[in-house]
Amino acid sequence: MYSRRTSLKTPTDFRFPFEPYGIQQNLMESLYEVIENGHIGIFESPTGTGKSLTLTCGALKWLEDHNNLLKSELNQRINEVSKEIEELELEASGCQDWIQAQFGSIQKKDEVNALKKSKNLLEEYEEKIKELRERRTRVKLKDLAKGRKQGATVVEEEGVPDEDLALGDYETDKPEQDDLENEKDQYKDVKIYFCSRTHSQLAQIAREIKRTDYAKDTRCISLASRQNLCINPSVTKLQSSALINERCLDMQKSQSRTTSSDTDGRPQKKSRTSQQARCPYKAQLAVEELRDASLVEIADIEDLVSAGEALKACPYYSSRSAVKDAQIVLLPYQMLLHRKTRIQTGIELENSVVIIDEAHNLLDTMSDIYSSQISLAQLQLAQQQLVGYKTKYCSRFNATNLLKINQLIFITKRLIKLLTPSDTTCSSRMLRTHELMSEGEFFNIDLFQILEFAEQTRLAQKVQGHAQREEQRKPIIEKENELSSQKGLTGLLRRLEEEQLQKKLPKSKRQEIQAESDAKEEEKKPVRTEAIPSVIRPLLAFLECLTECSDDGQVLMHFDSDPKKSGMKFLLLNPSGHFNELVRKCRAVIIAGGTMRPTGELVDQLFRSCPERVKEYFYDHVVPAEAVLPFTVCRGPTGKKFNFSFTNRNNTEMILELGMTLQNICNVVPAGVICFFSSYDYLEQVYKLLVEKQVIANIEKKKYVFREPRAAGQQVERILGEYAVAIADTRRQGAILFSVVGGKLSEGLNFADDLGRCVVVVGMPYPNKNTPELQEKMRYLENTLMSGAGAEYYDNLCMKAVNQCIGRSVRHINDYATVLLVDERYNSDRVRNKLPQWISRNLKTPPMFGMIQGAVAKFFRDRRKT
Ligand code: SF4
Structure with a gap:
């Protein structure tokens, strides 16, 4: 394909929907x-x-x-x-x-x-x-969504027949050679892959593009997993993403066979070789129609699902097939950063532009995507399921399948043995992957082959299907055993004896006994259990990690006094290996976020091979400098120093000084105050003391008080809703919300305007340095980058979390807030340099708390006037 010879001149008009700042x-x-x-390009833009x-x-x-x-x-x-x-x-x-x-x-x-x-x-x-x-042009996606019809009637499956659970021969899912040849002769547009952390962020991007002049000519497609896009109710009810994937794939493979023919030998009736029906939403014409519609009209995932239901077309396969003709593809991190998922999704990186938004945690995201853990309990269950599966289907395996299953059982046994050592004094061990395989005595087994075998035969799904069936049959078997134990002379005598005894009892007691026995019978009836989580998948994921380059990761084995809690975890220490392909193949890579600083480790760890290509850009906030009032608070109202280091943080006097500080701040800050602590435990400890000493009661005279719950989900949403309502309640002057750095409220949530007029960060949220994982990561960085890289990484972990908390407030050009960093350790150039520019440029450290309180009061007074 032709490559341009002349360079483009940077324009000034970007067809922005309004006059850009x-x-x-x-x-x-x-x-x-x-x-x-x-x-x-690394872009920081608040x-x-x-x-x-x-x-x-x-x-x-x-x-x-x-x-x-x-x-x-x-x-x-x-x-x-x-x-x-x-x-x-x-x-x-x-x-x-x-x-x-x-x-x-x-x-x-x-x-x-x-x-x-x-x-x-x-x-x-x-x-x-x-x-x-x-x-x-005649049919619009949004019209389809409006005229949404009932989903197709889908055959409910009653179970999976035996032959579906036995292993087939090796198969291949690779594209046909003809398809590859045809692709070679097609024009390939440059693509922009735009990824973000969540689907709601991606939906927001789709909405933003719709607002622009580009919308009418741009082919944009949103990608998501089957869990988000599947519209087949018999599949979505499985809920687990792995089960949904497996069931969908099963449906693609099911075929019809002729069961009878007419007198001329023409096929009359067809029945399924498998109990799984073909998915009614996978009809080619409907899928193509939805694909075309989604290419000419910008749609988010919800639009795709609605249109898919209206057209009875699968949005998952439609969106995937649209990728090759799309110009901009919106997709979650995992799909782009995980190589296997990327390939399966049909993403081609060559010459493309990749934009990774909300990338402040990119390194950790990469490590998480490629790390994997398995517990001893899971390994034991995996062994039990594999052995049970082999026993049941052994006679149907060919020699290769039998060998691979045996090897997998062997590896599982060896991993179990490693996690149950005779020496119980050691609580954890760190091993290189080759050391683990060597100690486990399976270094001579080709893990690549085992993984390929498992993937091609879809072993995990089959073993799980068998295990699930056995689970469902248990009550029946138990009942049969019980009945057989009641047979014979002994059983007869026992029943007669029970009947005689019952006859002697009063009627009411007899009825009670009968009701109890009926209830027991009811409990014993075979019930259709819900899908049980697979243990073979985590096992295979862990084995896949062992195929990583031995220098890039290590295995942490931890031993618990309760052996079931022991386990092993693969830690990816060097994410650059997995990022290199992007850097190598893409035309350009953009890493963007609201708080990207400190960026040193990002460049050192991901772009070591091409530092000359890296360009960094930091932008100020759109709000004027005077709209943000940040302070380092080193002392409280009575002059007591704040230092919430691990050794000092339990100091009762200091906690009470903090209470006094918060009380004073609540007196002068209108509306909402969000106060972040380093952990749930520490928040609980401080809160308890402040309640005991009446500090919370005093704060409550001014503001409503809320505390972030540990549990995720609806409880958090409820507290947030109540907090917002309380701020609007004129009987008090707003509310204070006690929260946790790295908790549910510290990332991704928007505390604009009155919801966050003041952000308080108590102490520096350094993670526990003594965990083997952190120690190993720091050691790795010291050894591979330079002396001090480990300590730098440790500092950065803390400061990235602080920056996320700060970024919850001041969310638009007319917003304003004050930020208080309560700890004397914030008062250093090293720390200041790791703060966002819009905070560090104005950060002040007055010697007395009174000065801070006065300045905060004046700040809000002045704001009220304007
Ligand atoms: S083809 Fe689409 S709708 Fe059908 S099961 Fe698969 S993902 Fe779901």
Whole structure:
């Protein structure tokens, strides 16, 4: 395919939906340059600065300019080369060295042919897109969603027959060779992959793109897992993502077979070879119709699901098949960062632009995606299930299947043995992957082959299916055993004896006994149990980790006094290995977030191979400097120093000084105050003391008091709702919410305006340095990067968490807030340099608390006036 020869000039007009602020204009221009020059851009732009909109407009403008220039350059080049051929041929006619002249002309002809081929492919592609748009102009996605119909009636499965659980021969899911050949001759548009952490963030991006001028011409598709996009009720009811995947794949593979024929031998009746019906939503025409519709109209996941239900077309397969013609693909992190998922989704990185938004935790996300753990209890259950499965289906296995199953059982046994050592004094051990395999005596088994075998035979699903069936049959077997124990003379005598005894009892007692016995019988009746979680999948995921490069990760084995809680965890220490493919293949990679600082470790760990490509951009907040009032609070109202280090944080006097500080702050801050503590335990400890000493009661005279619950889910939502209501309640002056750094409220939530007029961070939330995981990570960084890299990483963990808390407030251009960092350790240049620029530029450390309180009171007084 033709590559551009001339560079694009950075424009000033990005067709932004309104007049951009200075920082938005700067960001779009820098982004454009990063993409054009094939760089890796790290962009920090605080929340409220319209980051997503600027990123999309900057990238779409580049894409538009790139496509236009490529096309005009291609035409121009064809003309130029054709002219050169003419000249060469003219020269050759009157030239002595006609062989040389002919050779030059042939070379030029080859070039012009290649250019024309590229042009043809491009025109064919444009024609295809034009047709697609014309086909879809009459029906709109949103109309489909409005006219949403009832889902198709789906056959409920009663169970899975035996033959479906036995292992088949190796199969391959790889694309057909013909498909690959056809793909080679197709024009491939440059794609922008835009990833974010959550689906709601991605839906927000889709909405942002809809607001722009680009919306009508941009082909944008949203990707998600089957769990989010499946519309088959008989599959979605399984709830677990793994089970939904398995059931869907099963349905794709089920086939019909003829069971009878008419007198002429024509097939009459078909029955399924498997109990699983083919999914009624996978009909090709319907899937293609939804694919086309979603390519010409920007849709988020909800739109896709609604339209899928209306068309009775699977949104999961429609969106996946749309990827190859999409220009911008919105997808969650996991789909892009996990290599296997990326390949299965059909994502091609070559020459693409990758934008990773909300990337402040990118390193940890990479490590989490590629880390895996398994407990002793899971291993024991896996062994039991594998043995049970083998016993049941042994006679149907071929030699290869039997060998692989035996190897897997052997490995499982060895891992169990390693987790049940005779020496029980040791609580944890760190091993390299090859050491683990060597100690486990399975170093000579090819794990790649085992994993391939498991994937191709879908072993996990089959073993689980068998285990589930056995689980369901248990009550029946128990009942049969019981009945058989009641047979015979002994059983007869026992029943007679029980009847005699009962006859002697009063009627009411007899009725009571009968009711009890009926209830027991009811309990024993076979019930259809819910899907049990698979233990083979975690086992396979763990084995997959053992195939990682031995230098990139280690296995932490931990031994508990309760052996069931012992387990092993693979820790990925070097995420760069997995990120390299992106860096190598993509045209440009953009890493963006509201709080990206400190960025040193990101560059050191992910872009070590190409530091020259990395460009960093930090943007100020859109709010004016005077809209944020940040302080380091080193002393409380009575002058007592604040130092919440691990050794000092239990100091009762200091906690009471903190209570006094909060009380004073609540007196001068209107509306909402959010106060972050380093952990739930510490919050509980402080809160208890403040309740005992009446501090909370005093605060409650001014503000309503709320505390973040440990449990996730609805309780958090309820507290948040009550907090918002309390702030609007005029009987008191707002509310204070006690929360936890790294908790449910410290990331991703928006405390705009009155919800967060003051953010207080109590202490520095350093994680426990003594955990083997953290120690190993720090040691690894010291050894592979430079001396001090481990300590830097430790500092960064703390400061990234603090920055997330701070970023909850000041969410738009008219917002304002005060930020109090309560600990003397914040008063250092090292820490200050790790804070976002919009905080560090104004951060002050007055020597007395009174000065802070006075300044905060004045800040809000002045705001009330304006
Ligand atoms: S084909 Fe689509 S709708 Fe059907 S089971 Fe699979 S994901 Fe669900």
